Every structure is written in C-alpha cells, then in structure tokens.
Amino acid sequence: MPRPRFRIGADDWFDALDWIDYQLSQPTWLLAEQHPIHHYGLATFKEQCRAFRDVTEPGQGHCDDLQAILNEILERSDWDRLRKTLSARRRRRREKRTNQGPVNLTLSGQAHQWLKQLAQAGQYSTLSExxxxxxxxxxxxxxxxxxxxxxxxxxxxxxxxxxxxLLTAIEAYLAKAADERSLATACRIAYQWYQREPDNTKAALLRERFIEDLVWNEAHLKRPAADFLSDF
Known part of the structure; x- marks a missing residue:
C-alpha cells in the first residue's frame, strides 16, 4: 500500500478509531472484493479494533501498531479521507487551544437573560461554562x-x-482532485467499481459518494459544489 504522508499520534487515536468504525459501518469496503482489507481479514481487523478501543491512554507503541495495520489495509483513497478527517480534528483542537483567553461580548438584555436561564437550568456555575x-x-x-x-x-x-x-462531471472532478490533493475523493473507488461492472446499484453508490465529496468540500474547504458542476 502507498505509504501515508503523516503519522498517527496519540492525539489522533480516538479520532482514527471513530473514522475506522464509521468506515466499517458503510458498504464500501465490504463490496470491494479486491480491497486489501479482505486479504488481511475483515473479522481479524474488527477484533483488533475492539482491542484498541480498550486502550484508554494510548502511547506511541499503540499508535505504531495501529499505523502498521492501516499501512497494510488502506488504499490511497482511504488514506486521503483519513488524513482529511484527522487534519480537520487537529485543526479544531489547535483552534480551541489558541482561543482560551477571555473575550468581551456585547449582548442584548434579552440574550443575556436567556443565557442566565440556560446556565441555571443546566446548573452551571458561569455563563461561559x-x-x-x-x-x-x-x-x-x-x-x-x-x-x-x-x-x-x-x-x-x-x-x-x-x-x-454525471460521469463526465465525476471524471473531471477526479482529474482536478489529482492536482488539488485537499479535495475529497470518496467517489474514486466507486467510480472504479462502476467502470468494471456498470449497473444501477453501482451507479447509485457512485452518485452518493460524489455528493459526499461535494458536501465535504463545501463544509471543510469552503469550495461550493457549483465549482465542480457548473461546467456541465
């Protein structure tokens, strides 16, 4: 498998496991008969993930073990999606750390009253809490x-x-994603499946994954879907 461009650290541990759990709940890996996860063993991987969940204070050794397994079972598009997810989580943690200082706000009287009621109802000691x-x-x-x-x-x-x-738009999108590596590429594998054996089920999955990519780009990159659809 292609070597990842980043290393999973202790801060990424639970985010990575959450991402894996979500992927295992989707049909993508299950339907891809040639996906390396099947060579590794889907049941074996699930059992290892359950064991990883028991680790409450992961060290670098745990992260290296997880990384070694993922190196064997993830394809390039999987790494791209995992990297984007972990990068977004890291960015949120970084923003949270850098926004710890007090901030003065001007509130309307009504807004202040609602905040007081909110704090009282939740039994919080301060409005900030x-x-x-x-x-x-x-x-x-x-x-x-x-x-x-x-x-x-x-x-x-x-x-x-x-x-x-739709296929023309997806092909153009994937070509652009090859140059703009920040773009989501969940539809790449679905496109390959459709090319090998086009049918209604794979066509629906391809459209679903393409929409997923477009929405992700809007939410995390502020790239409107129209950027990738308007030319078609």
Missing part, C-alpha cells in the same frame, strides 16, 4: 443538518442529470 458545555453539540447538530440539507439539494439536482453527464 454553560456555553462551552452546550454549544459544541448544538453547533455540531447545526453543521450536520446543513450538510444533510446540502446533500439533498445536490442530490435533487443530479437526479435530473443523464448518466453520461
């Missing part, structure tokens, strides 16, 4: 809702496209 504890979940849900909304909108548009038009 209430916001720090409650807002991350609220923001995450809003982001998830927005991404789901964008996925539905893009899906509605692409449903009107004939298959040859």
């Amino acid at each position: 209430a916001l720090e504890q409650l807002l991350p979940d609220v923001v995450a849900q809003l982001e998830a809702d927005l991404q789901a909304e964008r996925a539905s909108a893009i899906e509605a548009e692409l449903q009107r496209w004939p298959q040859d038009r």
